[in-house]
Amino acid sequence: MPSKQGLDTDDPLAFITAPPVDETPEQRETRLLLEKEAKDISDSIDEQLSKERQQEKKGPKPVKILLLGQSESGKSTTLKNFQLMYDPKAFLxxxxxxxxxxxxxxxxxxxxxxxxxxxxxxxxxxxxxxxxxxxxxxxxxxxxxxxxxxxxxxxxxxxxxxxxxxxxxxxxxxxxxxxxxxxxxxxxxxxxxxxxxxxxxxxxxxxxxxxxxxxxxxxxxxxxxxxxxxxxxxxxxxxxxxxxxxxxxxxxxxxxxxxxxxxxxxxxxxxxxxxxxxARLKTLGVSEHRIRMTSGGMSGSISRDWRIYDVGGHRSLRPAWAPYFDDMHSIIFLCPISAFDQVLAEEPRVNRLADSVNLWTMIVSNKLLAKTNIILFLNKTDIMRSKLDSGIRFSDYVNSYGKRPNDFESASSYLRKKFGGLFKEKSTLPRVFYCHLTTVTDRKSTQLILANVKDQLMQVYLSDASLLM
Ligand SMILES: Nc1nc2c(ncn2[C@@H]2O[C@H](COP(=O)(O)OP(=O)(O)OP(=O)(O)O)[C@@H](O)[C@H]2O)c(=O)[nH]1
Ligand SMILES: [Mg+2]
Known part of the structure; x- marks a missing residue:
């Protein structure tokens, strides 16, 4: 059917971009010039994107890491530490x-x-x-x-x-x-x-x-x-x-x-x-951060692109995590252990430590993540220490802790065992349990841990042939 302006096209919206019926030769010339410029720009963007895609296909696959945990567990702060250490220009x-x-x-x-x-x-x-x-x-x-x-x-x-x-x-x-x-x-x-x-x-x-x-x-x-x-x-x-x-x-x-x-x-x-x-700024949605990592070894240094994904931990935001599970190489799961006497802001009937334990169980038993490397950060150890020192009793909130001493060493080692036990019990395939006691607002100690995590992940990925292609 011919359109309003007599255009011979099947596109019902073609008249929107069609030239005016009373266009003068000068107007036509200017229009064609502008159209050519726009097309050149669009073509060069397409070309750039296609080059990047080709490059990604040719080069080694990026190492993908997902930061998980409830809200205020320290995910974004861990990301800041990665950036501070390995991408200081962007941080500056x-x-x-x-x-x-x-x-x-x-x-x-x-x-x-x-x-x-x-x-x-x-x-x-x-x-x-x-x-x-x-x-x-x-x-x-x-x-x-x-x-x-x-x-x-x-x-x-x-x-x-x-x-x-x-x-x-x-x-x-x-x-x-x-x-x-x-x-x-x-x-x-x-x-x-x-x-x-x-x-x-x-x-x-x-x-x-x-x-x-x-x-x-x-x-x-x-x-x-x-x-x-x-x-x-x-x-x-x-x-x-x-x-x-x-x-x-x-x-x-x-x-x-x-x-x-x-x-x-x-x-x-x-x-x-x-x-x-x-500084505290709550995260909504999922954001991807790219960092080039280089690791030195006896046989020379090796570089890889890392993609770190930071997510929002608020309960309403957790359904957005699952689409990232299927091709993730590693997860850093953060549990703020100092939150044992607190409740979730979004659900005041739920204890924050209980929520972290449930989340951990869900993540380690998830079939899509069966082969994923999972690293646990028992975080906010500084606040945990000061709470226990001030006399807040861990056993008042965690009944199974019983009569054990109310000090940091006993409580943290109890939690490490609990999380480790769940990890072994719920993982569908055998894998190593990596766990660190962290205070991610402390740059020095966190940098040592992240250097360790980096080397460990580089080793794992260098031995994985699929990542080298
Ligand atoms: N004292 C102390 N504060 C911490 C520690 N880790 C994180 N924080 C602080 O806790 C707050 C929350 O940390 P975030 O990294 O924003 O938490 P998040 O997990 O990204 O939270 P969402 O974005 O809501 O999911 C920030 O103000 C951090 O500086 C820690 O180990 N010790
Ligand atoms: Mg955040």
Whole structure:
């Protein structure tokens, strides 16, 4: 059937791209020129992609590693360590983007403290616990709440993605348990870093063309002008008492920076590597990170492309893991052992250690992963130590621990045996159990472990003929 414009085509949408009926010879010439340019560009992109595909087919297959574990287990922090060690240039380029995340972590902690003071005020209207000085301090710090909004707006400029229940949960403050503030999450690492890098490069430039900030909402300016008050708040005895009363251990919470206010509130603050490892930004979806790894040996050095996949650990995000299982060479599974006395933020009836054990059982018994190399990181050992030292009893939460000593060595070796036992029992094919006690926010110790993991995986893959082709 001929189209509206008499085009002899079967494509019902052809008239959209067809030239106008009254086109002049000059217009036709310009159009053809533009069309040729567009085609040349498109052809060169196709050619590039095809070359890359050919290259991938010809060269050795990349080594693929999947980071798994519940939310806040330390997956993204492990990825940062890999990048810091083996792709430091990329890590350096992203330094400015992390500044905003750390600022957001700071104001979030402050927001928690301000809310606690408000609750105490409401509950104890006539009590002298919250005195006039503390109320005045709280009022002076209220502009920080606005800064939190500015930073959140920058991170998710279009607002919550209504189609994503996890993201929606992140922005809904009201549904969180008492004392727990919602967090910001990102879908694609590249996307948020691009947004922040643009914003902060503009801020650092001398043009003064800082996007939408004026002095009153610019996070760096507000934090620096309130530096003294922030310290007063964190050092305030009543605040410390209220935190104890409400059983909130902010120091152990993700993204805690109130212990280094001098550094993070400085106007020219540039995050250190250690601060970047401590920064908290929740992951949504799955992101792929490419790193070129080189391993030296007696017979010379060998290079391989590694693809590391970081996933979101929130329960609603776990169904997205399975499509990555069938061609994965190795899994690093993280269990935050310090979470033995905590519950899941998304499911307050579930103990976090029990959730990790269930996840571990599911992963090691999964048939698609029967031949996959699995490495267990029993992580957050620093917090585990301080919890046990402060008198929190492991056996109060893990009945089977019985009367064993409440110290780190006994509890960690108990957990290592439990996880190892499940691994042996549930694996459908025999394989070696690799397990490390880690604190992935500690660069030095983590680098030793990652170097070990790298060499181990390189050995495994060099002996696998299919990976060499
Ligand atoms: N003290 C301490 N903090 C840690 C350790 N590992 C990770 N963290 C912190 O815990 C927080 C959560 O770590 P992430 O790496 O973001 O956790 P994740 O597993 O990627 O979490 P999702 O993205 O929600 O799945 C961050 O603020 C980290 O700096 C650790 O061993 N010790
Ligand atoms: Mg993450």
């Amino acid at each position: 380029a992203e330094r400015s983007s992390w500044k905003a995340v750390i600022q957001l972590n700071v104001v979030r902690s402050v927001h928690v403290v301000l809310d606690i003071i408000t609750r105490a005020e409401n509950l104890q209207r006539d009590s002298p616990l919250v005195d006039d000085d503390l109320i005045a301090l709280k009022l002076r710090l209220s502009p920080l709440v606005q800064v939190e909004e500015v930073l959140m707006q920058r991170l998710a400029p279009c607002g919550p993605d209504q189609s994503d229940p996890a993201r929606l949960a992140q922005v809904s403050y009201a549904q969180k348990p008492r004392g727990v503030k919602s967090e910001v999450a990102v879908n694609s690492a590249a996307q948020w870093k691009a947004i922040f890098t643009r914003a902060f490069d503009a801020e650092d430039s001398s043009s003064g063309a800082v996007a939408q900030d004026d002095g009153e909402t610019d996070p760096s300016v507000v934090l620096s002008t309130h530096a003294a008050d922030l310290k007063l708040l964190w050092e305030n005895i009543t605040v410390q008492q209220l935190l104890v009363q409400e059983n909130i251990r902010l120091q152990e919470a993700a993204g805690f920076f109130l212990d280094c206010l001098d550094e993070v509130t400085a106007l020219n603050y540039a995050p250190t590597d250690d601060h970047i490892l401590r």
